[in-house]
Amino acid sequence: MFQSFKTTSDPSQAKPRLARLRALMAEEGLDALLVPRADQHQGEYVAPCSERLAWITGFTGSAGAAVILKDRAVLFVDGRYTVQAGEQTDPALFEVDSLVDNPPREWMKSNLSTGAKVGFDPWLHTVGEVRALQKALAKAGASAVPLKRNLIDAVWEDRPDEPVGPVIVHPLKYAGVAAEEKLATLAGKLKAEGVDHTVLTDPASLAWAFNIRGSDVPHTPLALGFVILSASAKPKLFLDERKLDQEAKAHLTSLAELYAPSALTTELAALAKAGAKVGLDENLAADLLREVVEENGGTVVHFADPAALPRAMKNETELAGTRKAHVRDGAAITEFLAWLDAQDAGSLTEIKVVEQLEAIRVKVGEAMQMPLKDISFGTICGEGPNAALPHYRVTEQSNRKSAPGELLLVDSGGQFFDGTTDITRTVAVGQPTEEMRKRFTLVLKGMIAISLLRFPEGTRGADIDAFARNALWRHGLDYNHGTGHGVGSYLSVHEGPQRIAKTGVTKLAPGMILSNEPGYYKPGHYGIRIENLIIVSPAEPVEGGDIPMHSFETLTLAPIDRRLIEPALLTEEERAWLNAYHRRVYQEISPLVAPETAKWLEQATAVI
Structure with a gap:
């Protein structure tokens, strides 16, 4: 199994751990310590050795931070994790506040006394974050103190080792563009902007630029490392060679000079001493890298990760691959939904549902000669009130049995060599209430609104987010998360x-x-989410139009539960989209599934 159901949260350990940490803070002369949920790469997914926030608080969510004071501690989380934070932490030790409405720097600005010293690890905060922190603390008469060592690590006696997962070469038949070509293009960007060097700190950019994939973090094929790109010299790649077999090492040494990760600051300092102009992405690069450049005489300029946009804009090979991956995944999801529909409600638990879905994904991948490499994130499977927690993860302790009259929300995805998938379906267990049907249909209307959208070139995600919320807003309803995230090509699902x-x-x-x-x-009570993946595509021109437009191509192929749809709430255009979508699902998926599943699918995709 790719997913564990054992909880790693242990709030009972927080009290002695806080005591040891506070003793160390006193030795350092600190009044407060800022503990982010981050690693040196600022990634969403971190290795066990970087789960410092979970170790000190018990909270295991993917975003958050804590401020530890001498006699007080506060955990900051966003709206997805408010309930989870309360369940996983000891309320006698940790207050819970909003990461969005009252982030740590604003909280400290209002709660710290003049002269207070706040310690932070400059490896775990970006250039932009530290600048904002310093500005906020200055208003309170406090100061931010960069630490030479991480204090959590100093008291974490059984901290796991740094990961050394194997690296593989990502074949050109999946990548579409050779690494040599990508690196030359990136060097050209530096030269065009007058930047001598830049540091790629995002492992996804490293993976994309060098056409490699790794296994250092859960569910995402990343190799943790850094790259110094130069406008006119061979790249310097900082990667633990224990991760490399003969093929991977030969591939990488043909593209870059290889160094141990510990050599990064030394090499960066040497370039800075030569008077280099170094570009750092203020939203991604650790503040320690800025320190190294400036303390050694170099010049730091803001320079957005040059690999981020080309990585996001998939080439034709990657798009062809992801379409195949979604057909394959659609067959797996359809087999799963048909199985689910045949079960007695009382026989199901959240863990059983997750295990069955994973088993089906594995079976279908093998049958179609493209094995499932991993799930793309820990499956979210919530029954009844658990589904009302947007990022709920079932554990042995929380495992809920299904019951008639509830909703089951399953958000899952797979990692395949040719693509990354992510899909959410909410299904009725027994007879849904009228309220459930109405609100499900309002959510569906929002999903269809995005699917049908045409928009001008240059449109941002913020410009179209409201289209997905409009139907809910009209009824005084909303949801507390974004409408859509980017998805990689056998890379990060976020x-x-x-x-x-x-x-x-x-x-x-x-x-x-x-x-x-x-x-x-x-x-x-319940939660509802409907998720398809979509590709930004040039829209077909319309008669009389005079500006280039974009639209969305839907990738995901799986039925939407018709029992939860109230047809009277759909417009003719929405109904036409839904029927066309279901017709496409049946046409593309029915030949790939078992005959009894195909019969089930015919009913599940019938015209509304």
């Missing part, structure tokens, strides 16, 4: 910089893959 959200500032461009997943959550 890929930037593209997203459909109020904060989505990147222009949507052809080849970008995004999720389309509006939802609705009624705490303590």
Whole structure:
């Protein structure tokens, strides 16, 4: 199995751990310590050795931070994790506050006394984050103190080792463009901007640029490492050679000079001493890298990760691969939904559902000669009130049995050599209520609105987010997460910089893959989310139009539960889209599934 159901949260350990940490803070002369949920690469998915926030608080969510004071501690999480944070932490030790409405720097600005010293690890905060932190603390008369060592690591006696997962070469038949060509293009960008060097700190950019994949973090094929790209010299790649077999080492040494990760700061300092102009992405690069350059006489300029946009804009080979992956995954999801529909409600548990889905994905991948390499994230499977937690993860302790009259939400995905998938379906267990049907249909209307959208070149994700919420807003409802995230090509299921959200500032461009997943959550009762993946594509021109337009191509192929749809709430255009989508699902998926599943699918995709 790819997924564990054992909880790694242990709030009972927080008290002695806090005591040891506070003793060390006193030795360092600190009044507060900032503990982010981050590693040196600022990634969403981190290795066990970097789960510092979970170790000190018990909270295991994918985003958060803590401020530890001498006699007080606060955990900051976003709206996805408010309930989870309360369940996983000891309320006698940790207050819970909003990461969005009252982030740590704002909280400290209001709660710290004049002269307070706040320690932070400059490896775990970006250049932009530290600048904002310093500005906020200055208003309170406090100061930010970069630490020479991580204090959590100093008291974490059984901290796991750094990962050394094997690296593989990602074949050209999946990558579409040779690594030599990608690296030459990136060097050209540096030269055009007058930048001597830049540091790629995002492992996804490293993987994309060098056509490699790794296994250092859960569910995402990343090799943790760094790259110094230069405008006119061979790249320097900082990667633990224990990860490399003969093929991978030969591939990489033909492209770059290989160094141990510990040599990064030394090599960067040497370039800075030569008077180099070094570009760092202020939203991605650790502040320690800025320190190294500036302390050694170099010049730092803001330079966005040059691999981020070309990585997001998939080439034709990658798009062809992801279409195949979604047909394959659609067959697996359809087999799963048919199995689910045949079960007695009382016989199901969340863990049983997750295990069955994973087993089907493995079986279908093998049958279609493209094995499932991993799930693309820990499956979200919530029954009844658990579905109202958008990022709920079932454990042996929380495992809920299904019951008639509830909703089951399953958000899952797979990693295949030719693509990364992510799909959410919400299904009725027994007879849904009228309220459930109405609110499900409002969510569906939002998903269809994005699917049908045409928009001008240059449109950002923030410009279209409201289309997905409009039907809900009209009924005084909403959801507390973005509408869509970017998706990689056998890379991260949450890929930037593209997203459909109020904060989505990147222009949507052809080849970008995004999720389309509006939802609705009624705490303590049920949750609804419907998710398809979509590709940004040039739109067909219309008569009389005079500007280039884009539209979305839907990738995901699986039925949407008709029992939860209230047809009277759909417009003719929405109904036509849904019927056409279901017709396509039946045509493409029915030949790939078992005959009894194909019969089930015919009913599941019948015209509304």
